[in-house]
Every structure is written in C-alpha cells, then in structure tokens.
Amino acid sequence: MGITTIAFGQGHSLMGEVESERTGEKLPGANIKIKGTSLGTVTDNSGAFFFDNLSEGDYVLVVSYLGFETQEVEVEIADDGTEEVEVELEDNFLEMEGIMVQGVRQGQARALNEQREALNIKNVIDAELISTFPDPNVGESLKRIPGINIQSDQGEARYIQIRGTSPNLSNISINGEKIAAPEGDGRSIALDMIPSDVLASIEVSKAITPDMDGDAIGGTVNLETKSAVTKDRVLNLTLNGGYHNNVSDLSPVGGRASLNYGQRLGEEGKFGYMIGANYNKFSLGSDNNEMAYDEGTLEEMELRDYELTRERFGTTANFDYQFNRKSQLYLNTSFNYFADQEYRRLLGLATDEAVREFKDRLEKQKIFSTSLGGEHGLSNGFRVDYSASYSYSDQHTPEDREIIYAQAYEDAAGEDLEFVGFDRSNVDYPQFSLTPDAPSGAGIYNYGTYEFDEFVDGAELTKDRHVTARLNLSKEIAWSDNFSGIFKVGGLGRFKSKDRALTEDVYGYNGDTTYEGLISDFRDDDYLSGHYANGVGLFPGTDSMRDLFENNSADFERDEQESTEASNAEDYDATEDTYAGYVMTDLQWGNLGTILGVRYEHLRTEYEGNTVEYDQNEELVQPIPTVSDINTFDFILPMVHLKYNVRDNANLRLAWTNTYAKPNYFDLVPYSIISRPDEEIELGNPGLEPARSMNLDLMAEYYFSSIGVISAGVFYKNIQDFIYTANFEYDDAPYSGYEATQPINGDEADLAGFEVALQRQLTFLPGFASGFGIYANYTYTWSDAQLTTEGETARSVSLPGQAADVANVALSYQKYGFSGRISLNYSGEFVEEIRENSADDRYYDKHTQIDISLSQQVTPGIRIFADMVNLTNEPLRYYNGTPTRPEQQEFYSFQVKGGVKLSL
Incomplete structure (x- = not known):
C-alpha cells in the first residue's frame, strides 16, 4: 500500500x-x-x-x-x-489463479462497482467478462444480461428486446451518443454488425435519468469503446478461425482478427490514445421450411436453402488530452462495416403451382460516429461539459437479383389445376406429392416442365444522418456535512435526415434458354436432416444467371408498370429535429441518494412519400404523386430515483420515470398503395402518436466483496398509444369499403414482471473448488394490450416481443490460468405479429441454446481459446397461433471456433 x-x-x-x-x-x-x-x-x-x-x-x-x-x-x-x-x-485475488484469471476478475469488479455506485437501475458487463463467452457481436453479449431477449438472423443475435418491449422501443448509443440506424423501416440497430472486441463495457440502463434521451421505453444500451487509462503501452491481438457445420458449397472455415493499441504519453500522461481494428469473415448457412395456413389448413409451403458469407470490419480511435484532473478534451470515433452475401434457393409449393427461385443478394451496412467534446471543472463547484457529434449510416444493396421459374397447369375449362397435395402427418415437416389429377410430365423435381416467370434486378440505398450538440452545467451543493449533492441543467439539439431510394426492374424473357440449361450441380444431400428426400433440388448458379441476363439483354423486356411501382412504393425522405432540456438534482442525505428532475423534449417531423395506384383497368396511374406531412410533438418527462444503502454493499432502489418511443420510420411516411381492381389499400400513418410510458421499478441488490452480486426486482410499465398494424374496412371516399392495412395507435398496455440475478465466484470453497463461479438470471414478464380489430371488436393481446420467460445459466471455472464456461440461454415464446384474430397471430417460438467457451493462459502474454456455439442445433421457429402450426423453421447446426489472444 x-x-x-x-x-x-x-x-x-x-x-x-x-x-x-x-x-x-x-x-x-x-x-x-x-x-x-x-x-x-x-x-x-x-x-x-x-x-x-x-x-x-x-x-x-x-x-x-x-x-x-x-x-x-x-x-x-x-x-x-x-x-x-x-x-x-490491495486486491484479494489468489496468486495461484494466474494472470488471465486476475484480469477477468478485475474486469468483473470494475463492472460491478460501476453498477453498485450508479444512482439509476442498470447492468454493466466489462470487456473481460464479455471475452469469457463465445460472443462475436454485441447482440450475443447482450443476451446474457437479465431481462434481455434477442431476435436472431441466420443464427446470430441481431435485435434486442429489454423487459418484454420490442426492439424499436429501446435506445442504442456509442460512448453516450445515439447512433444512426442504417435500415429503412425501423429504428432498431442491427447489433450483429458491431463486434464485441472493440468494447470496454456495455451499460444497460433500465430506468433512465433526466440527462438521458427520453425515447427509451425499454431502456438505453450504451456501448463504451476502449480508451487509454495508463502510461503503460497496451497492445492486444486476437486471431481465431472457425468451422460452420451447415455450409457445403461455400468454405465452412472462417477467421477473425482484432487489434487494440494505445497508451498515455508524456511525463504526466496527459495525452492518451487508443486505436482498435477488427476483421471477421465467415460463411454460414441454414435449412428452412415455411408454411402458410388458411383457418388452420395448410395452403402453401416453401423449402429454402441459404448460404451466406458475412464480412465485418470495424475501427475505433479515441483520443483525449487532460489538462488536469478537472479538465479534458476528447475525440471519439468509430466505424463499423457489415457485408452480407446471400444465396437463396427456394422451392415454393401451392396446390396449383410449383415455383423455383434463385436469389443472389449483396447487402452492405455502415455506421460511422464521431464526437468532439470537453469537460471542465470551474470555480466554486461548477462544472461544464459539452459535445458536438455526427453520426452517419447507410444500407446499400448494390445488387439483388432473382430469377423465377414456375410450373402450373389449367384444366379443360381453363381453370387453375390443383396438382399438388400436402400431408401434415408430421406437422413440423409436411410432405408433398402429386395428386391423381396431375397431368403427364408434371413433377416437382421434373426440371424440364418449369417455365420462365420473371427476372428481378434490384438495388437500394438508405441513408441516415444526424448532428447533435449538447451542453450540461452542474454545481456542487452542500447544506451540511450530511446533506449534499449536485444541481444540473442541460440540453441538446439533434437534427436528423433520412431517405430511402429503391430501384427494382422486373423483366420478362423471350429467349429459348430453359431451366435445365441454367441449373448448376449444387446439391444439399442432408437438407433438414433428410426429412425431404430430394431436398430443394437443383437450381441455377450465380454465374449462369448472371451470364443469361448480361449477355442476352435483347431477350429481356422490362415490365414498365411493375418496375415503376416497385421503385416508388417504398421511397421516402424524412427530417426529424429534436430539442431537449432538463433540470435535475443528485442529492445524498445520509444513506439515501436521490435523483429528482424533469426532461422536456420537442420533436418536429417532416415525411414525404409516394402514392402508387392501379385504376380499374389495372393500369398504373402516372405520374406518381408525392405527398408530405409535418407534425410536432411535446413530451414532459418527470423522473424520481431513490437509492438507499441498507448496509455496506446492499442497496434498495426505487424509480419512477416517464419515457416515450417514436414510431418506426416507414410507419410515419404518408405513402399509399392502392389497387382498385382488388379493392385493397395499404397506408402509412404520419399522424401516429409516439407511444408514452409511465415506469415503476423496485430493485434490491447485495454485492459480494469476493466479486459478485445477487439482486431481485419488480417492474411495471403503463404504455399509452402503443402501435400495431391493423386490418380494417376503409370508410373514406373514394375508397370506401376497401380492405385497408395501416399502422395505428392502440389504447393502452400494461407490462409487469420481476427479475432475479446471481453472479458470484465461489472463492470461499476449499482448494480446487474455489475456482468455480456461477452466472444466472431469470426474468418473468406479463403484458396485456387493448386494441380494436376488424369489425370494431375489442381484443386483449400480449405486446409484440414480450416473452414470459427469459433465463441464463452459466457455470464457470477460473484457476491456474484456465477459464472454462458452459452457458445456457433460454427465451420463451412471444407474439411477433398481431393479426386479425388470436388463432392466426404469428409467434416466435421458445429457444434454448447451449454454448461452451474454454481458454488457457500459456504465458503472461499468450492465451489460447476455443468456443463451441449452438451445440444442440436449436432452430429459429415461428408458429401460427399454436405450436402445431409452424410457419417457419430455420436450422443452423453448430459452429466451432478457436484461436489465440496476444497481449504484448
């Protein structure tokens, strides 16, 4: 000492x-x-x-x-x-445990200290704890936190749901600044594009404070990137490779590398920098079957075989200059790139048609954010901090090509002939066969009978930009030795612009190249573990489809109407300006800590979209008119946080907060898609009210001095004007009586639940057993939402995204430089899409995944590791009303990864 x-x-x-x-x-x-x-x-x-x-x-x-x-x-x-x-x-880590284990324990200690000292309710996980799980991206790491559920894409965690709320009801920020969303429809950030290697910690605030953005009904996730804290040079290098068991045509082996380098310079270490870079390229695949029902009867099914190559690249560069311990300037930057090359082979079956589609699509996403700011201690207890930040994101699909061939017949009367029958003896894997009425030559795998249907060549570019300026001023106050605190005021201006431009050209074909002339030799011999003897069958290859279109342009004829509709229906331009101010106090009165404050936010939105309409003669009405709409919203958000230190390391917390959530981007666009022949209309809704929520939280927690925590809490949310997609009969001329689809506001919803968590190293056990640790949490959530369905019938539903049960259990061992962990993640089923009646609602089925992570410190600077992911081949599964009517099942098999981490 x-x-x-x-x-x-x-x-x-x-x-x-x-x-x-x-x-x-x-x-x-x-x-x-x-x-x-x-x-x-x-x-x-x-x-x-x-x-x-x-x-x-x-x-x-x-x-x-x-x-x-x-x-x-x-x-x-x-x-x-x-x-x-x-x-x-002086730490109380055991000498014999090894350098790497000490680092993991110290990382856990940092996170739990921050969590313990916070006045609001939040969870913190440190980089060292993140590294003990086999989590390649931020979404996978977040699913370990109490109360968080995830939605996956191709077996990788993509969107998060906090305490039963949908992904668009939560906030994602990097280094405290909200980041732009690359996708065009919703506000959610796809977290599978952000690697976990670049992070110092993840903070999940489940009860926000007045100095935080108010549009966070679920909560706020803040991703802190690494920065330099000592004059000692930091150089960390991670290299790994892996194998994916469900990729046959592409390379099943991929790799990942990450580097972090930085230190503080000068005799007093005033200037600090930390630069990080990471790269990951991996092929993966899935086997998928999808079914569609009409009042419980199977009407259509699809067999899909996916092969993908995903590439991620990211950099962070954080710089700061500390004039003294009261004053500093900083510049934080981050860039993340994600590319997804997808090949999809689809066999679609209906009673009167068999369709074969081959899709070749490349999608790229970028997120860039930078923030320049400072913090300064002034005289007489005053402190000021400020920042100017810029965030840009885009989703660019430079190429999305799809070729479709179909097999269909007519009877003697010219009516569509039903020649395919279904057998649901096995509800998960329905079988299909030709009916006795099938004509000669018909056959699902008879490739010579498929005829050209259409070729689609699409592209998309969505951009999101926002500039934010914020200023905060605080003053230390002390009325007595036992009553002190901080008074704080501040505000921000955020100016966002977002637009989407979609191009889709639909072609007919007059050439003589047949389906058989295009097919490649690709074959999946173990498709869905042999439940379908011939799998998806044979399909065109990328080269043959490209050569046909690019070298025979005279044989293709662009369908002007379909192309014009597809290229205009989803385009939009939008601006959103937010002005916010707050006042709050952070007071300490003996063992009682409080935050009292109120936040005000003013939101101005302007959205512009298109009206696409087909007249009675099925002709597209041109020119396509553009429609715009302007709205303003005001939010007053009072908040109270109480934290009472019952005893050393034991806290009791109570929070009353008010928050809101903006509608998804495309829901606010004043677009219309109108079909007079079908008497159908699809509408955006620029008049949507943001959802508003009153939130109550009560939490008790005890922190173990040997590093760990046990906590239990209850929570309640009353959500007004929640948003859902409604189907109803339109009653405004000239489209009265049309079947309409539109996002609208529901009445109100109640959401309640409780969560318990335990994290502890069992160092009190003797000898070898002292290396064991446990990480476990469970969250139960209930919700009830009131809405009106078609025919003005009142209906009570669960909120979309609300899973009743979410749990994590991990058993670890850390000693002698070894770290091993076996973890189980479970989430219950939840409503994913509300439909006209409960029997047809779309559910995301329960999911259980088991992963194993092992590592060994070889020398003070070298650590080797191995990860095994999804050992039980748990699928992504949706069902229609009841589990015996699956709508989608997607299997990924397992992944194995291994590598080395160097600290030089």
Missing part, C-alpha cells in the same frame, strides 16, 4: 487517483467517501476523482472497491491549497 500527498496551486480542492497495487491498473467506479459526511464520489474511467469547495482541515477518505481491501486515507487540506492523493488498493 502506498500513499503520496502533494500540495500545490490555489483553492480548497481534493483530487486523486485509485489504482491496483498489484498491477498498477486504474480502477474506475471506485467509491470515495469523506468519513463522517455525506460527501462522496466515484472514480471516472481513468480512475480519477475530484472534490471541490472543501474547507481547510483534516479529512479521512474511505476508498472501497469490490475485490479489494477497503482503505482509509488521511488527508490535510491547507488554506489556499489543492491536495492530490494517489491510492493503491
């Missing part, structure tokens, strides 16, 4: 740093209290702390940090002086 006290400068201030005596690593989130008073603070990300406006005299600092021995430090503040203190805490 070492303490150094240096007197310099003017004023009555106290500043210092807290670090580990063993490693010299700075300890962010350490609790600093002035003994005998209510004055206290926590260290920042660089392990520094600061007290201002202190009287001269003698003080005793009580410094505590989970996993370390609490220390009392005597400090004397002289007249007109500023005291600086450096505190080294």
Whole structure:
C-alpha cells in the first residue's frame, strides 16, 4: 500500500487517483467517501476523482472497491491549497489463479462497482467478462444480461428486446451518443454488425435519468469503446478461425482478427490514445421450411436453402488530452462495416403451382460516429461539459437479383389445376406429392416442365444522418456535512435526415434458354436432416444467371408498370429535429441518494412519400404523386430515483420515470398503395402518436466483496398509444369499403414482471473448488394490450416481443490460468405479429441454446481459446397461433471456433 500527498496551486480542492497495487491498473467506479459526511464520489474511467469547495482541515477518505481491501486515507487540506492523493488498493485475488484469471476478475469488479455506485437501475458487463463467452457481436453479449431477449438472423443475435418491449422501443448509443440506424423501416440497430472486441463495457440502463434521451421505453444500451487509462503501452491481438457445420458449397472455415493499441504519453500522461481494428469473415448457412395456413389448413409451403458469407470490419480511435484532473478534451470515433452475401434457393409449393427461385443478394451496412467534446471543472463547484457529434449510416444493396421459374397447369375449362397435395402427418415437416389429377410430365423435381416467370434486378440505398450538440452545467451543493449533492441543467439539439431510394426492374424473357440449361450441380444431400428426400433440388448458379441476363439483354423486356411501382412504393425522405432540456438534482442525505428532475423534449417531423395506384383497368396511374406531412410533438418527462444503502454493499432502489418511443420510420411516411381492381389499400400513418410510458421499478441488490452480486426486482410499465398494424374496412371516399392495412395507435398496455440475478465466484470453497463461479438470471414478464380489430371488436393481446420467460445459466471455472464456461440461454415464446384474430397471430417460438467457451493462459502474454456455439442445433421457429402450426423453421447446426489472444 502506498500513499503520496502533494500540495500545490490555489483553492480548497481534493483530487486523486485509485489504482491496483498489484498491477498498477486504474480502477474506475471506485467509491470515495469523506468519513463522517455525506460527501462522496466515484472514480471516472481513468480512475480519477475530484472534490471541490472543501474547507481547510483534516479529512479521512474511505476508498472501497469490490475485490479489494477497503482503505482509509488521511488527508490535510491547507488554506489556499489543492491536495492530490494517489491510492493503491490491495486486491484479494489468489496468486495461484494466474494472470488471465486476475484480469477477468478485475474486469468483473470494475463492472460491478460501476453498477453498485450508479444512482439509476442498470447492468454493466466489462470487456473481460464479455471475452469469457463465445460472443462475436454485441447482440450475443447482450443476451446474457437479465431481462434481455434477442431476435436472431441466420443464427446470430441481431435485435434486442429489454423487459418484454420490442426492439424499436429501446435506445442504442456509442460512448453516450445515439447512433444512426442504417435500415429503412425501423429504428432498431442491427447489433450483429458491431463486434464485441472493440468494447470496454456495455451499460444497460433500465430506468433512465433526466440527462438521458427520453425515447427509451425499454431502456438505453450504451456501448463504451476502449480508451487509454495508463502510461503503460497496451497492445492486444486476437486471431481465431472457425468451422460452420451447415455450409457445403461455400468454405465452412472462417477467421477473425482484432487489434487494440494505445497508451498515455508524456511525463504526466496527459495525452492518451487508443486505436482498435477488427476483421471477421465467415460463411454460414441454414435449412428452412415455411408454411402458410388458411383457418388452420395448410395452403402453401416453401423449402429454402441459404448460404451466406458475412464480412465485418470495424475501427475505433479515441483520443483525449487532460489538462488536469478537472479538465479534458476528447475525440471519439468509430466505424463499423457489415457485408452480407446471400444465396437463396427456394422451392415454393401451392396446390396449383410449383415455383423455383434463385436469389443472389449483396447487402452492405455502415455506421460511422464521431464526437468532439470537453469537460471542465470551474470555480466554486461548477462544472461544464459539452459535445458536438455526427453520426452517419447507410444500407446499400448494390445488387439483388432473382430469377423465377414456375410450373402450373389449367384444366379443360381453363381453370387453375390443383396438382399438388400436402400431408401434415408430421406437422413440423409436411410432405408433398402429386395428386391423381396431375397431368403427364408434371413433377416437382421434373426440371424440364418449369417455365420462365420473371427476372428481378434490384438495388437500394438508405441513408441516415444526424448532428447533435449538447451542453450540461452542474454545481456542487452542500447544506451540511450530511446533506449534499449536485444541481444540473442541460440540453441538446439533434437534427436528423433520412431517405430511402429503391430501384427494382422486373423483366420478362423471350429467349429459348430453359431451366435445365441454367441449373448448376449444387446439391444439399442432408437438407433438414433428410426429412425431404430430394431436398430443394437443383437450381441455377450465380454465374449462369448472371451470364443469361448480361449477355442476352435483347431477350429481356422490362415490365414498365411493375418496375415503376416497385421503385416508388417504398421511397421516402424524412427530417426529424429534436430539442431537449432538463433540470435535475443528485442529492445524498445520509444513506439515501436521490435523483429528482424533469426532461422536456420537442420533436418536429417532416415525411414525404409516394402514392402508387392501379385504376380499374389495372393500369398504373402516372405520374406518381408525392405527398408530405409535418407534425410536432411535446413530451414532459418527470423522473424520481431513490437509492438507499441498507448496509455496506446492499442497496434498495426505487424509480419512477416517464419515457416515450417514436414510431418506426416507414410507419410515419404518408405513402399509399392502392389497387382498385382488388379493392385493397395499404397506408402509412404520419399522424401516429409516439407511444408514452409511465415506469415503476423496485430493485434490491447485495454485492459480494469476493466479486459478485445477487439482486431481485419488480417492474411495471403503463404504455399509452402503443402501435400495431391493423386490418380494417376503409370508410373514406373514394375508397370506401376497401380492405385497408395501416399502422395505428392502440389504447393502452400494461407490462409487469420481476427479475432475479446471481453472479458470484465461489472463492470461499476449499482448494480446487474455489475456482468455480456461477452466472444466472431469470426474468418473468406479463403484458396485456387493448386494441380494436376488424369489425370494431375489442381484443386483449400480449405486446409484440414480450416473452414470459427469459433465463441464463452459466457455470464457470477460473484457476491456474484456465477459464472454462458452459452457458445456457433460454427465451420463451412471444407474439411477433398481431393479426386479425388470436388463432392466426404469428409467434416466435421458445429457444434454448447451449454454448461452451474454454481458454488457457500459456504465458503472461499468450492465451489460447476455443468456443463451441449452438451445440444442440436449436432452430429459429415461428408458429401460427399454436405450436402445431409452424410457419417457419430455420436450422443452423453448430459452429466451432478457436484461436489465440496476444497481449504484448
């Protein structure tokens, strides 16, 4: 243990740093209290702390940090002086456990300290804990947190749901700044494009504070990227490769590399930088069958075989200059790139048709964000911080090509002939066969009878940009030794623009190349584990489809009407301007901490879309008119947080907050798609009200000094004006009586639940057993939403995305440089899409996944690891009303990864 006290400068201030005596690593989130008073603070990300406006005299600092021995430090503040203190805490990690295990434990300690000291309810996971799970992206890491469920795409976690709320009801930010969403329809961020290697920590705030963005009914996820905290050089390199068991035509082996490099420079370490880069390329695949029903009767089914190559590239570059412990400037930047090359072979069957579609699609997404700001301690306890940030994202599909061939027949009367029959003896794998009425030559795998239907050549570019400027001013206040705190005011302006441009050219074909002349030799001999003897069959290849279209352009004729409709129906331009201000107090009265405050937000939106209409003669009405709409919304969001320290390391928390959520982008577009012959109309709804929620949270938690936490809490949300897609009879001329589809506001919804969590290293066990640890949590959620269906019938439903049960259980062992973990993630079923009646609602089925992660420290700078993912081949599964009517099943098989991490 070492303490150094240096007197310099003017004023009555106290500043210092807290670090580990063993490693010299700075300890962010350490609790600093002035003994005998209510004055206290926590260290920042660089392990520094600061007290201002202190009287001269003698003080005793009580410094505590989970996993370390609490220390009392005597400090004397002289007249007109500023005291600086450096505190080294002694950890209680066992020497024999190994360097890597100490790092993991220290990382867990950092996260739990931050979680313990926060005045609001949140969960924090550190980079070291993230690294012990086989999670390649942020979405996979988030599913380990209590109360979080995920939605997957091709076996990788993509969207998150916090406490039973849909993904668009939560906020995603990087280094505290909201990031632009690349996708065109919704506000959700696809988290499978952000790798976990670049992160220092993940924070999930389930009860927000007035100085945070208010559009967060579910909560806010903040991704903190790595920054330099010491003068010691950091150089970490990770290399790994892996094998995917369900890829046959593409390479099943992929790889990943990541690098982090940085340090603080100068004698006093005032300038710091941390630069990170990562690259990942992997092929994966899935076997899929999909079914469609009419009042419980199977009418259509599809067999789909997917092969994909996914490529990710990301960089972070964080710089800061610390003038002193009270003042700094910073520049944070991040860039993430995601490319998804998809090949899809689809066999579609209806009673009167067999269709074969081959799709070749490349989709790219980018997210760039940068933030320039500063924090400065002023005189008399004032503090100011400010930032200007820019975020840009886009989703670019430069090529989306699809060729379709079909087999269909007519009877003697010219009516469609039903020649395919279905057998649902096995509800998960319905079988199909030709009916006795099938004509000679018909056959699902008789490729010579398929005729050209259409060729589609599409492209899309969606852009999202926003600029944010924010300013906060705070003042330390102290009425007595036992009653002190901070008064804070601030605001922001955010200016967003978003647009989508879609091009889709639909062609007919007059040439003589047959389906048989295009097919490749691709064959999936184990499609859906042999449940379909011939699988999806044979399909064209990428080269043959490309050659046919590009080298025989004279044989293709563009369908002007279909192409014009498809290229205009989903285009839009939008701007959203947000102005926000807040006032709040952060008070400490003995063992009681409080946040009292209110936030005001003003939102102005302007959306522009198109009206696409077919007249009675099935002719497209041209020119296509453009429609725009402007709306404004105001939100007053009062909030109260209470935190009571029942005893050392034990907290009781209560929060009352008010939040809102903006509708999805495309829901607000004033578009219309009208078919007079079919008497159908699809509408956007620029008049949608944002959903508003009143939230109550109660949480009790106890932190183990040996690193761990046990917690339990209940929560309740009353959501007004929740949004769903309705089907109804349109009653405005000239389309009265048309069957309409439109997103609308429901009445209100109630959501309630409880969560329990346990995280602990079992170091109290003797000998070998002291290396075991447990990580477990369970969340139960219930909801009831009132809406009106077609015919004005009142109906009660669960909120889309609300799973009743979500659980994680992981058993770990960390000792002698070894770390091993077997983890189980479970989520119950939930409504994914509300339809006209409960019997037809679309459900996301329950999901259980088992993963294993192993690593061994070979030398102080070398660690080898192996990960095994989805060992039980758990599918993605949707069903129609009841589990015996599956609508989609997608199997991914397992993945195995292995590699080395170097710390130089």
